[in-house]
Amino acid sequence: MATISTLFSSPNLLRRPISTPKLTLKATPFQKLTSRGSYQRLYAVAEEVAADPDSKAARRVYIGNIPRTVDNAELTKIVEEHGAVEKAEVMYDKYSGRSRRFAFVTTKTVEDANTIVDKLNGTEIEGREIKVNITEKPLLQPDLSLVQAEESQFVDSPHKVYVGNLAKGVTTETLQKLFSEKAKVLSAKVSRVPGTSKSSGFGFVSFSSEEDVDAAISSFNNTLFEGQKIRVNKA
Template sequence: MFISDDNPQISRDPETGLSRGCGFVTMRSLPEARTAMNALDGFDLDGREMLVKLSSDVVSKRRNINMTHTPPVKDHIFESPHKIYVGNIAWSVEPQELREYFSQCGTVVSTRLLTDRKGGRGRVYGFLSFASAEELEAALKLDNTHFHGRNILVRQAHEERQAR
């Protein structure tokens, strides 16, 4: 889906030739790599959960036990150019619920609900991005559908609108 043909490498045991269960893929750009990470990290592949990281985040031949207990440095949101605006969202909706609802349209690359600066409550709108233009078109068809007690507004997001 996102993985390019640019030199995929499967790590194999040199004696047996069996896969070690990991590999590397060279992507065409950092945004493309981040999109793939966000879409595929945690994906179930034949009963095994995929762990997808940037190679710069992986330290080879060293294991740091303390690293498993450290929180992420920053919560990154990776977006694709295939983005929608969703309005009239109920206050109680969590980002994961919005992601699950729109996953019927395809791969949701990112989900972002904006927060009220004063109260910390979720506002009534958010942005989602998809892996392809076709998935974005499918999402636009969910305009005026009933979600958590409200008829949501779905529009294509435009970069110039968000820059204001």
């Protein structure tokens, strides 16, 4: 019988699922994880990279804290100064359409990925210091299922606000509690850096009516919350 290590050495790993009598793993970087399979998936990514250094996971670079004005074309131009790019994708919030200030870049080779990390991590784009690393590192975190559960519990509504410049310690619960003081809140969420529970510095609050949206903006825009002046506007 083939072992897990043998299966991960196959060059077709990224094109087909791998089956064992107990679970099925498909090597996609950010698939949804069940509580049963999360640890198997995390260790599978690590073993994939170790067994096949040229795998897509080893060539996929995370770039965080980029300005909202940077799009795919501009990011590609910046990164290609240091390595060949297969694909560059800036991530956008599905509710507001705003850039989430991070992106993923798939390079042609592992050497390109490593060079990009060495040359760009800690540098600045439009005055913002960016964070650059290979994506299997943030994947190796045990709290992904909790973050995904929080995302799935958010109740979307046409009546919602974007809340920016949140302090890093703000949670979904404290955000919802704040806005509940002035309006009837349906749901709230704090956006997270992919693969971690770290706040991205912004969130969303949904309401049942446009009157509640107006009340939230007039009550909280440019007010201090946990030491920072927050921005509140219609999403």
